[in-house]
Amino acid sequence: MDVATTPYENAPEAPMSPRERQVSEFTALTRTVQEAGLMRRRYGYYWTRFVVLTLLLAGIGVAFVLIGDSWWQLALAAVLSLVLGQVMFLGHDAAHRQIFRSGRWNDWASLVIANLYAGMSYGWWNHKHSRHHAKPNQVGADPDIDSGALVFTTEDLPEARTGMAAWFAERQGWLFFPLLLLEGLNLHVSGVKTIFGRGEVKRRPVEMVFVTLRLGGYLALVFWVLPVGMAFAFLGVQLALFGLYMGAVFAPNHKGMPIVPKDAKIDFLRRQVLMSRNVKGGRVIDEFMGGLNYQIxxxxxxxxxxxxxxRVQPIVREFCASRGIAYSETTMLKSYGIVIRYLNRVGLAARDPFQCPLTLEYRSAR
Incomplete structure (x- = not known):
């Protein structure tokens, strides 16, 4: 036997299981992305955004005091809702460890940005959002499709619904965007209930202090500068448009994409690609959606x-095409149409559940 070789060198490779093959695919994609330098940090970009948003909030505060008792304050409330939306996108990035290498630095950045700047609970949101990322659109696992005012799967729509509940369910697609006007208030209330209740929060005392300072100071300023009626109008406009903005950005990402059954087993790559949708539109959409238009x-x-x-999008899109993995991308308006039609279909077709043909073949993958 040639001493330079071993009996294993020319042996055929052992066949991989479906699970091993799928893991190998994502490993290959990750290697390509890392070699392209796309996982490096962008400190300059994030510090610039933080400083600009801080100055914008300070400027809005000064303008609010200078404008005083005037209905022009409602226009300022609309501007504030957009700026706070951008603040939350920055907090979202910090929560995902996109900004700093240190997890501790990212946590504190999230606390300052979400709790102190926006009056939202980072701990409440992060716990909920992490579950969504782990299993997007999976029944019983993704909290974003849990039934509430709206029903996202036919499993949560009992045929026994009658009267007003049935009327609402059949039209929930058309009512979706009007309901988002209440989402801003709901986000604040849910966070406050969690940090002052028994919900899972990592730094509860810090969150309590930050949210109390932010919401208490904000309300005190509004009612000090404006008459009571105008103050409520200002708060109503700001919260309504903030909720609409957040919902309009997050809704296209997964609503109307396949719903994954509870017992489905799908590899990470396909789970994340098949259940997500990108929104195209150039730099304006990139900015408006805080980068979440690249949801896949x-x-x-x-x-x-x-x-x-x-920059990574062309790499991912080509990778998916080479392996026959469906890659969903559409315009913002078309995505809204898809969301409305899907929600209406869930409400109207309780006896014809929306199934996920793309996931069935992966149920047995191990």
Whole structure:
């Protein structure tokens, strides 16, 4: 036997199981992305955004006091809702460990940005959002499709619904965006209930202090500068448009994509790609949606810095095409149409559940 070889060198490779093959695919994609330098940090980008948003909030505060008792304050409330939306996108990036290498630094950045700047609970949101990322659109696992005012799966729509409940369910697609006007209030209330209740929160005392300072100071300023009626109008406009903005950005990402049965087993790559939808539209949409228009790439690489999502998209799209993995992308308006039709279909077709043909073949994958 040639001493330079071993009996194993020329032996055929052992066949891989479906699970091993799928893991190998994602490993190959990850290696390509890392070699392209797209996992590096972007400190300059994030510090610039933080400073700009801080100055914008300070400027809005000064303008609010200078404008005083005037209905022009409602226009300022609309501007504030957009700026706070951008603040939450920055908090989202910090929560995903996109900004700093240190997890502790990212946690504190999230606390300052979400709790102190926006009056939202980072701990409440992060716990909920992490579950969503782990199993997007999976029944019983993704909290974003749990039934509430709206029903996202036919499993949660009993045929026994009658009267007003049935009327609402049949039209829930058309009512979705009007209901988002209440989402801003709901986000604040849910966070406050969690940090002052028994919900799972990592740094409860810090969250309590930050949220109390932010919401208490905000309300005190509004009612000090404006008459009571105008103050309530200002708060109503700001919260309504903030909720609409957040919902309009997050809704296209997964609503109307396949719903995964409870017992489905899918590899990470396909789970994240098949259940997500990108929104195209160029730099304006990138800014408006805080980079979340690259939802597929964000779900595959959640700790990737936001500026790199645009650059990694062609790599991911080509990779999916080479392996026959459906890659969903559409315009914002078309995505809203898909969301409305899907929600209406869930409400109208309780006896014809929406199934996920794309996931059935992966149920047995181990």
């Amino acid at each position: 790439e964000h779900h595959l690489f959640p700790n990737m810095a936001r500026p790199h999502l645009r």
